[in-house]
Amino acid sequence: MTLGISINVGSIGLCLMGFGEPLENTEIPQAGSSLSEEMDRIGAAVKDILARRSANRRDVLGVGLAVAGHRMLESAFNCPLPLAHWSLIDLAPLLGAKLGLPIWADNVARTAALAEAIFGVGREVADFAYIAHLHGYGGGLVSGGMPFRGSFGNAGEFSVLFGQQDYEERPAPSLLLRHLHANGRPDLTLKDLKSEDLAQWQGVAEWVDRVAPAHNRTVNALCAVFDPALIVLGGELPHSLARMLIERTEINNLPRHGALRDVPKLAVAEVIDAPGAIGAALIPLFETVL
Structure with missing residues (x-):
């Protein structure tokens, strides 16, 4: 399995994917200005989505992280003002340490395009x-x-x-x-x-x-x-x-x-529910398997 997480203004999408097939999508609100608090909420949401599937983190190949904003470094982005606390920070090491999983990052629009390429x-x-x-x-x-x-x-x-x-x-x-x-x-x-x-x-x-x-x-x-x-x-x-x-x-x-x-x-577009998260969940597959 893989996980996709998309960081959008107002919402954070999550997708749990099997081998090329979305198993479950969920969404939590994006609010506030504390990166550590939002990462804590992502960690809790990941725990919940895995529990609903009776899965463990060792069953997860990796995580695709999709962020709204211009890419600056491999996993750093310059985001819109409501996501300023996500901006200009190397996000993959931080989220990887929180989840205990490898992270690949990309812009949320490109992961949505990838979801449309595969499923739409x-x-x-x-x-x-x-x-x-x-x-x-x-x-x-x-x-x-x-x-x-x-x-x-x-x-x-x-x-x-x-x-x-x-x-x-x-x-x-x-x-x-x-x-x-x-x-x-x-x-x-x-x-x-x-x-x-x-x-x-x-x-x-x-x-x-x-x-x-x-x-x-x-x-x-x-x-x-x-x-x-x-x-x-x-x-x-x-x-x-x-x-x-x-x-x-x-x-x-x-x-x-x-x-x-x-x-x-x-x-x-045909993929209308959490396209950024669905595409993000495909990234670990493309990077390691496909």
Whole structure:
């Protein structure tokens, strides 16, 4: 068995996986600013999930740790402000000592892309891009069926496409949440939105229209640089919003000699429950067995 742990703004996901098959997913709240306390809670959650399966830690091959943020070192990340206490710290030794298990670390958007490659719509193609609408706006690239990380481990950081002047126009769920709070729904969380059909909600179509140019910039950058067969909209993005963005997609494809080039299809992610943790649980298998 392997374990996957994903550190997201607002939630910590855990996945216990058999040999390539998720056995159980669970989630605990991410809150506070104490790294040691959150690691203690992760340790307790790991103990619980193993107990429910009548398993011991010696049955676990290793742990994949997925963290929201830019990769700085092998297991250090520069995270969003709510995860500042997880930032710029070599996490693998700390969590490894807590759990007594080997740790492999990666960005949560790339582990979500890996989950989609193995269990989702990405099974149909060898090369695809995954846009991870989590708290922020990032993603992952899968090339030849394997994650492509780049020289510094940050391939797929789509927010880099945007300067400070248009950073607020990205289709990031945290910005959607802020917009909905301002439109009379102050108590909503991202988790509340996941299964909702938002198409008729006040202010949603307006927000989608506003962020569509940024969405199209990302799609066209992927077409130009990566040339994938498929672009998947995933992360915490509700399916209703993903479909609205797909409807507004405009791919630059001017005809030459009367012919158009091939362009990628767009699809909604199929792995919707804890994709980052599921993908993270695959990392020890890829690193040691597969």
